[in-house]
Amino acid sequence: MDFRTPELDRLATTMPESYFQLNTADARERYFADTRMLDGKQLAHNRFRTNPRTLVDHLVEQMALAGHERWLDVGCGNAFIAEQIRPHLAEGSITGLDIAPGVLEAARTRMAGVATLCTWVEGSADDLSMFAQESFDRVTAIYMMHYVPDIDTCLREVARVLAPGGRFILTTDRPDSMVEMFDAHYTAMREMNAPEHLFKATPKARISLLNGHETLAAHFSAIELRTWQDQLRFASVGPFLDFYAAHNYCCAASAPGDDLETGFFTELRERVGEHVQAVIDERGFFAVTKFTGSFVCQ
Numbered sequence: 001m002d003f004r005t006p007e008l009d010r011l012a013t014t015m016p017e018s019y020f021q022l023n024t025a026d027a028r029e030r031y032f033a034d035t036r037m038l039d040g041k042q043l044a045h046n047r048f049r050t051n052p053r054t055l056v057d058h059l060v061e062q063m064a065l066a067g068h069e070r071w072l073d074v075g076c077g078n079a080f081i082a083e084q085i086r087p088h089l090a091e092g093s094i095t096g097l098d099i100a101p102g103v104l105e106a107a108r109t110r111m112a113g114v115a116t117l118c119t120w121v122e123g124s125a126d127d128l129s130m131f132a133q134e135s136f137d138r139v140t141a142i143y144m145m146h147y148v149p150d151i152d153t154c155l156r157e158v159a160r161v162l163a164p165g166g167r168f169i170l171t172t173d174r175p176d177s178m179v180e181m182f183d184a185h186y187t188a189m190r191e192m193n194a195p196e197h198l199f200k201a202t203p204k205a206r207i208s209l210l211n212g213h214e215t216l217a218a219h220f221s222a223i224e225l226r227t228w229q230d231q232l233r234f235a236s237v238g239p240f241l242d243f244y245a246a247h248n249y250c251c252a253a254s255a256p257g258d259d260l261e262t263g264f265f266t267e268l269r270e271r272v273g274e275h276v277q278a279v280i281d282e283r284g285f286f287a288v289t290k291f292t293g294s295f296v297c298q
């Protein structure tokens, strides 16, 4: 499935890489303080997708599980993914590590009572010293590596805890993934002369599908990129705005703690909503194209 078009490529050039930065501590403290943002995004990614193969289908393929592996998921979030992968690990174990206690609590609640051995650990992915060398057969880092303060140390640690013959799967996206949404957002922000610091959306350019190979090559001898694309389609503006509101700072609902008045975010949301409505009126839906995938490393 390839959703790439010249129009999307053109849109991508309107967003400089400098937009895709964000203080990682801020992301953790504000954004992942509880599970609501993650819940909202996961629901929309699933409900509005057009690729019949889900992200979990993609991950299951990359993980190539026999059923008895010891799996470490760094940045496990609320275990939305672990819950769906767990049946493939009936005889194995799941260790979820996350820096944010709020989402970790949601993971614990979600997985309570399942027979697969689950362990939840609070910590940062660049310090895996609580785990013995070669103690996992699979390690995953799903849409989280860009938040880790010291990516190189994290990858060295992952290589240390991975058992011989094991796999590390780094799932991430291209910086221009979901370009239609970011373009609507930044266009409205420019029209409103928004302050400079609000032009930061996510730290994902730190390690992406474009530059990940280079960073991984220092730690793994075999690296294969497997892409997985999707296109979300919203036929009404309300659910799109909920999805938009669930993105780091890129939203009207989560003011980043500065002194801008709520009126600013209300107007931003209205402007983005008007743009999206105009596209829906013309085309029947507003598309959000995802360029994403995984590096499978050994």
Ligand SMILES: C[S@@+](CC[C@H](N)C(=O)[O-])C[C@H]1O[C@@H](n2cnc3c(N)ncnc32)[C@H](O)[C@@H]1O
Binding pocket: 028, 032, 038, 074, 075, 076, 077, 078, 080, 081, 097, 098, 099, 100, 103, 123, 124, 125, 126, 141, 142, 143, 144, 147, 148, 149
């Ligand atoms: C976008 S969410 C992805 C969650 C989950 N992997 C998924 O795909 O549903 C990013 C997660 O990384 C976690 N995180 C951020 N920085 C981290 C760090 N340094 N170490 C471990 N987890 C971190 C956040 O708390 C959050 O749960």
